[in-house]
Amino acid sequence: MFDNLSDKLDKAMHVLKGHGQITEVNVAETLKEIRRALVDADVNYKIAKDFTNTVKEKALGQDVLTALKPGQLMTKLVKDELTELMGGEAEGINLSGNPSVILMSGLQGSGKTTFSGKLANFLKNKKTKKPLLVACDVYRPAAIDQLHVVGDQIGVEVFSNKEEKDPVKISEAAIAHAKANGFNAVIIDTAGRLAVDQAMMNEIAAIHEAIKPQETLFVVDSMTGQDAVNTAKAFNDVLNFDGVILTKLDGDTRGGAALSIKTVVDKPIKFIGTGEKMEAIDVFYPSRMADRILGMGDVVSLVERAQEQFDEEEARKLQKKIAKNQFGFDDFLKQIQQIKKMGNMKDLIGMIPGAGKALKGLDIDDDAFKGIEAIIHSMTPDERTQPSIINSSRKKRISKGSGTSVQEVNQLLKQFNQMSKMMKMMQGGGGAKMMQMMNQMR
Template identity: 50%
Template sequence: MFENLTARFEKVFRFLKGQGKLTEANIKEALREVRLALLEADVNYRVVKDFVSRIQERAVGQEVMSSLTPGQQVIKIVHEELIKLLGEKAEPLSLKGPSPVTVLLVGLQGSGKTTTAAKLALKLKKDGRHPCLVPADVYRPAAIEQLRVLAGQVGVPCYEPGQGESPESIVKAALNYAGSQRCDTLIVDTAGRLHIDRDLMEELRRLKQILSPEEILLVVDAMTGQDAVNVAEAFHKELSITGVILTKLDGDARGGAALSVRAVTGCPIKFVGVGEKLDALEIFHPDRMSSRILGMGDILSAIEKAQEAIDQEEAERLFKKLQEDSFTLEDFRDQLRQLRRLGSLDQILKLLPGTGMLKELRNMHVDMKELIHAEAIINSMTKEERRKPEIINASRKRRIARGSGTSVQEVNRVLRSFEQMRKMMRQMVGTGRSSGTKAAKKKKRRAFFPF
């Protein structure tokens, strides 16, 4: 979402670094570009004005002018002010009330509330809680059925209302249902409208009175731009929302909503939706988002993604096999599966520092189908072939290609990739040589499996 904004900031930073000495004149020139970049990204005008004023006030001060690297000092100031603009620190959900704790999701129609409710339930479930989903949208066709299906996919209970029940009666009954299911968190999906109207707000106020929710989270489509700020202001005025969830942050919109909502409403952004899959909901970290926007990468998020996808016991088992020089195509297949669990590889690359500046990597798209084809090829082999790939001759390759629906060329490519990976791993692990002390072995294992 922030590619254009990142590119503009990088241009400004290159200009600043190229200045041997900074003056008020060239600082103002750089900040003019920053102002234009933010306005083009659809950031609220008032927010841009205050943001640039704070940077200018600090940038023309003694801390920059007397610095040996004034350009880098300005970059540091922009980074720090951007973090303040986004909220300074991550804000966790408040789930300390009496059980069941209620989380009320509100927002306009089409903002992604129903899917976000399921994503949030899955995240809380992974954190050890026992959530229950409640469909309180009785107006949108199939909204109740959609939430029921999503609840089944994430493995959490979902209250099923009777025919013709009102939203008020649904949430009252859901409180009792949650108790019978031993659920400690109630996530309520409410109705939305294409435009904010009085009836919608009255209904939401009644639900708030019945539930006394710990959290009222506004679900905002990040692609709506400036209008997202107006929506946030209206909901906050009527309901006193406690936080915001931005959806579709993986889209190609300009990203102004993410930079404006927090500053205008004063409500923290608690989560961001970064994809269509039900596990694509991330805690919003202002410092990490600032680093991404400024092209500095986001190593911590990359590590967290790897920790979720990589099984530590499997990594230890693989390391042992590499030491014994018994790495097989079956192990290679397991590695491909873990790689697929990481998600979009081009998105992972964008989290790494420096890669955002490389045009070829910024526009890179890795086809995950290639990993699926490679796994199909390995599955088409016999157990003996997977463990002894050297026996795979031309006739076996033709059989494997037919069985996997691929070509002999693709089979050859998978075998070459396996050999290259095995050779590289031998070099990294040091197969066939003494690994030294126990501490040295432990250090080497951590170097190979840093997660």
């Protein structure tokens, strides 16, 4: 996410991080490189210029040149200004009303239908909302079928009527259905076009006028850069929408849409899509995103994702198993599944301060656990619960069944034993003992 922009900003700030004498000349040069990095990221030139001018004024006002740590102070100023550029504070969606009606808008191919499903899943997991998805794309039967597939995947009902060709009537019928059947959130997926046209605008405006949604969201493909910003402006002129959804932010995006859209339409980015999975949805926090762009990681979001997957009852059961030395490969597999639900591995690693830069160039994908899962699935139930019974002949059978080598099976068993010992040590007062052992290993 924003890899190219992060690299260029890091190089621009390099001179102010203790490398060379700090002067007004190289501060100006640094800001020039920052402006160039923003323009390369597809940020509008005027926005980029205003950004660096503001940073320069604040830098001179805070005596960056004579500060004890000028590089750190400049990084903070850039971070604060990036945060403001992207909206300042995070803004949630309006879920008032019974039901809460959320109207989704955007071009075809922006990821609108998929994101409607992600949002429904997000609300469902909050336990306070029972969402209903509504298929209002009357032009593409495949879009209706796609929404049904998404609904089945997340266990959310989809309201549709392929015989009706008026999206206003479908919307109104869906809201009546929701009221009659206990749904308290209605997410309406509307038709998209390949480009902005008058017929499309008239239709979405008519739906908006008829149902008066609590929240109107504009979904945009962040990989389209400045075009995304221009499209957002065209939609906002007609709909006066409440917020922006940026999809495909995990792709090879330059970041221009995320950095420019708030300035152009004066509407907050409310959510971002960070992958293909239904769980790959994040509330947009400008400050956290600024941290990530500047290579500072995002530990708060990482912890929040972990907490979302945390099950107290399962944790208690696991604790008992560890205490009794009964932690097995089935338990290990559950832990892997929970990690995978948190999001794609590259995104998660990018949240750890410094890890993104340290692992730059490494191809980290969602198949990182594939070999481990294959080995565990090739074990018998007894082998999973009692790894100590796995002898040489069993190792050969497991490696053959998983398509891996005996060495890989041995490596997993060794790592599993080390992890089991460490987890056992952490029980009770073992933490101090473990620290003592680590100190002796230095």
